Amino acid sequence: MSYVDTYYRPGAAGDVQRPALTGRSDADVCIVGGGLSGLTAALELARRGRSVCVLEAERIAWGASGRNGGFVGPGYAAGYRHIERLAGPDDAKALHRLSIEGARAVADTVQTLAIPDADLMPGILATVRREAADELRAHRDWLEREFGYRVEFKDRAQVRDLLISPRYHQALFDPNAFHFHPLNYARALGREIERLGGRIFEGSAVLDIAIDQPAKAVRTSHGEVRAGDVVIASGGYTGGLLPSLQRSYLPIATYVMLTKPAKDLIATAIRTRFAIGDDRRAGDYYRLVDGGERILWGGKITTRTTEPRRLGRLLHQTMVSTYPQLKDLPVDIVWSGLMSYARHLMPQIGRYRPGVWYCTAFGGHGLNTTAIGGRLIAEAITGETDRYRLFAPFGLVWNGGFAGRIAAQLTYWSYQAMDLYRERRSA
Template sequence: MTPYIDTYYKQTLSSDAAYPVLSGRHNTDVCIVGGGLAGLTAGFELARRGRGVTVLEARRVAWGASGRNGGFVSPGWAARASQIQKRVGPDHAKALYRLSIEGVAMVEDAIRDLDISDAQVTPGILRVSRYENTKALEEQRDEQEAEYGRHLRLLAREEVRALLLSKKYYQALFDAASFHFHPLNYARALAREIVKLGGSVYEDSAVMQVDLTGTEKKLRTPSGEVRAATVVFAGGGYTDRVLPALRRAFLPIATYVVLSELAPELIATAIRTKAGISDGRRAGDYYRAVDGRLLWGGRITTRTTDPRDIAAVIRREIVTTYPQLADLKIETAWSGLMAYARHLMPLIGPVMPNVWACTGFGGHGLNTTAIGARVVAEAIAGESDRYRLFAPFGFVWNGGPFGTAAAQLTYWAYQGMDFLRERRSAHAK
């Protein structure tokens, strides 16, 4: 059985019980390809509706980015609000944002209803600015209150630096309704619930070949076959080319996370809050204290192989932000591949009759995988057509090697703009 890679989440798994490998022929109502958060939530939503569900996972449940991310659950999409509004208009953009809020509530509801105590929920996300940004944050706070009834608290520079002892930070918005948690334990709980509801979950069962042309869809793995009326493709950055039209619509993008040694007293000289912290840069840092350790993520790259020393790359970010943590040792480092479409929105909708896509959640996946899976399940069950809200964000070609180069250049350009804004704020002191 494929092992989970070494991460904080593997180290704190409640159970590592494996699911069987698919063997022989099986019939089901809906076959879901991909056992990450999108696929598992779709399976859970459909099984609750009485549909027969089979989930095929190439490795382990939530083996990829779903089980090794930062663990932050908050509203929004990977695409910025201004980008979304420019494409679809203000009313449509607001409807999409409300879906993202519903996604947060879905995760909360599942944790409560399924009694997922090992999800280790900690409330509060603090979004900090690395440059003078009071006016923009005030506008964001007021818009959240007026449009969505959400209550964010603006923290002045002095308040931020009482919690985060770094000269890099200016103002922040505190979101008490968002939270951070253990995504791998959460995902495995969804898989258990699918089985309890009569569905099936198979690990180490990669889909090698498909026949999607007939009324009955056929999916073959190395040792078995599933026949289903409906198929949902919910793989992420590790998706192969079994469905070329879908694979061409996103790029696999790597991000990196490290876990420090156990050093609660040293960490407390820098971080004096239990909230999760993220900054406002396009691909900024996100981090949180966990069990007396520091879990810190950041950086993205189009390289799909690990750099020689992930720990050194992220450690420089930590020490640049908090010089007092110069002696903090890194014990574990890992990466994960996310799926990004060119428009930075999920790929949600029909690919062909009774074949659905539910992928492309890179950069903001813990709430968006939930709501994306729900709208697909609603469509399959004939309950709603909310998936049409994603129609303007189609299956656009990722650009191949040119798209990869463009994505990396765009990231570097964002880094440059972030640097200039920080520098201007520093000089304005």
């Protein structure tokens, strides 16, 4: 088993690194962070005729944007009832509709830009490891009644035709959700931004931002961008650029493993190209890649970066506990990425002050919410809509500092314990 400190990168040989920023540049909008939220905002603005400049400290999608499991579907890391308590019933519905819009926006972009190496595959199966047939049917009916969004209930026999595991009971199948290669998607966004005249600089960490003037100055070690608007979209890597923003999120490390190729062995366990996740609060997610030759398996989070090989072994143990027949399937590669979570578990999308915007904290459901976040910020800058205000109840809440990190890790461990208890009761 090997660890890569970048990500799974098929075809990376043709991925030429962009130059670093040098000297003085001017733009309508400067975007700090070349992850999916920053790239989406840049693309939406470039399509509207704005000049954009993206500054990325490493490579585009270098963090969790390019290292995640590739699941795209509606929803947020926060549960719907929690959102409803903070935002009210009407805005909670509007927010969920935005998440549906975000997932569809990603699919539309894959189609519009014709990204074959995104390897888009339809269908996500949300499984449960306990008896929950009535609960799942009720949720299916609620989604169709409130949002016109159709998912399918799968009983135990149907699930076990697809997943040869003693762990699973029932599932909801979402035919509108999909999974894909997020890094190749991000690369395509970058190419389209540049085709439209936008500029992307890699290896260009932002050192400070002067925001107390109409023309904001964003400085790197060798250059400066002057822009009327600045968007902070650097997620878990934001650091101290805006102290109030840094204090409002928790950087959370997530881990993913890729198995060795073993198509025939894998087929004894997983008989579908649908992506699979479970409803556990400390759950796993996985899917077949490379035409079914390998399994990409994600899960486990920590509040500090842990030695990924050790997490890889734990992920392998989880896979084997789910599919005992895969005990001899070795791990090939393990990698990690840094997400950002707010304490309220919702994205932070808003205006810091005139001309300064933030678009971050997308941990948990980042592939739909980065898309909608980037779109909403672009709409706000161009004056088209103020839909970003729907996220006002989920602002820059203090993360609790060091104690907040400890609390987050303890909460995750408690979720694992509760998940195990629920499963044993249903066994």
